[in-house]
Amino acid sequence: MVKLAERAILIQEFDGSRTVFDPVGLQTRLINCFLAAGLRESSYMAEDIALAVEYTLLNSPRPDSVFGRGELGAAVVRMLEETGFPDVAALFRRNGGETTVTIDAEPGPVTDLLHKFLACPPERFQRVVDQVCNATRQLNIRSASPHLLLELARYYERLAESEQPPAEVMEAAAAHTVSQSEITALLPPEVRELVDAGVIRVNGISTLFPCIRFFFIMNRFAEKFALTAPVTELEIGPLLYRMSAMLEKARAAIEASLKTPEPLPLYLAVPDMLDFIVVYLGGERSRSEKLGRELARALAADFTRDVYKLSIS
Structure with a gap:
């Protein structure tokens, strides 16, 4: 059976206390920063950045796996800047991603925000801006988060007929080395049958943090x-090993087809x-995590590569 990377990553806070690194919390803070920067269509990058940070920390040569809060923040900021998101990096640097940025719900600021990602013709764009501003006035909203204003704009944009997709949607698609549909096409027929049945899903592979996500x-x-x-562990054990x-097979097919250098x-x-x-x-949810990890280990049993992250919920 392959090794599962499960050691705890500890973050030493500025007051000297230590907390367990929370990749989901980091992802949420990053999403907030992308939204506050008006980059909703790029907010999917938050997951890849959080995964890349976690992978780097897990593979650090430090024996104690303890990292300073400032050290972690600096690593995230550097990654954001190197991947072309200086505005997001500035927001994250300012307050660790706990952003409460709002903008005035007036035509000028709303126009500046929506110009970043609405790609409709000028007449339609102005109509969307007017509709968003009218909606905020009716709701007596004087300032709002970029996320709220963006969602309102998306709603009114969807009401319009046949329009070009926002430029950032195209950029987001281009940022993937291999799309989910392309990955699925590489799988052996017996695995694709499981994909079609909804048992297995494989994500696309991004340029920021290339990894295979099952x-x-x-x-x-x-x-x-x-x-x-009720079923027993003895009953489902052999089936899980078959799924492993x-x-x-899926992992081997993907790497063989992509010819990755590593x-x-x-x-x-x-x-x-x-x-x-x-x-x-028939278990109790609050007491099921240990059994859940044992069953998940059976799913990882046949991998010939180390599983760097095993997530159950």
Whole structure:
């Protein structure tokens, strides 16, 4: 069985206390900064940045895996600047991503914000701006987060007929080395059958943090193999090992087709593992994490590459 990277990463706070590194919290703060910078269409990059930071910390040669809060912030800022997001980096540097940026809900500031990502003709653009401003006036909103104003603009834009997609959507698509559909096309037929059944999902591979991300959906797995509650670990164990073999076939096919110079990091997520244990094994959700990780380990058993992150929920 491959090694699973599960050591705790500790962040030493400015007051000397230590907390466990929270990649989901970092991702949320990054998303807030992208939104505050008016870069909603690029906010998907937050996940890749959080994963890249976590991977770097996990593979640090430091024996104690303790990193300073300032050190972590500097690493995130540097990554944002190097990937072409200086405005986002400035917001993150200012307050660690806990941004509460708002802008005036007036035609001038709203126009400046929406110009960054609405690509409709001038007449339609001005109509969207007017509709957003009218909506905020009716709601007595004098200032609002960029996220709210952007969502209002998207709503009114969708009401218009046939329009060109925003430029940042095209840039976001181009930022992926391999799209999800292209990755799926590389898989062996028996794995694609599981993808079609919703049991396995493979994300696209981005340029920022190239890795293979597998998602295994336990409830779809149960439907696929006609499992009925209550089931036992002995009953589902062999099936999970079969699924592990399918995941390894998928991994090998992806790397063989892409001809990557180095093995890609592996990420395995089982987002409904605890729900599965409650429904099919009769466990209590609050006490199911240990069993969930044991079952997830069975899914990773056939990998010939280390799984750098195993996520269950």
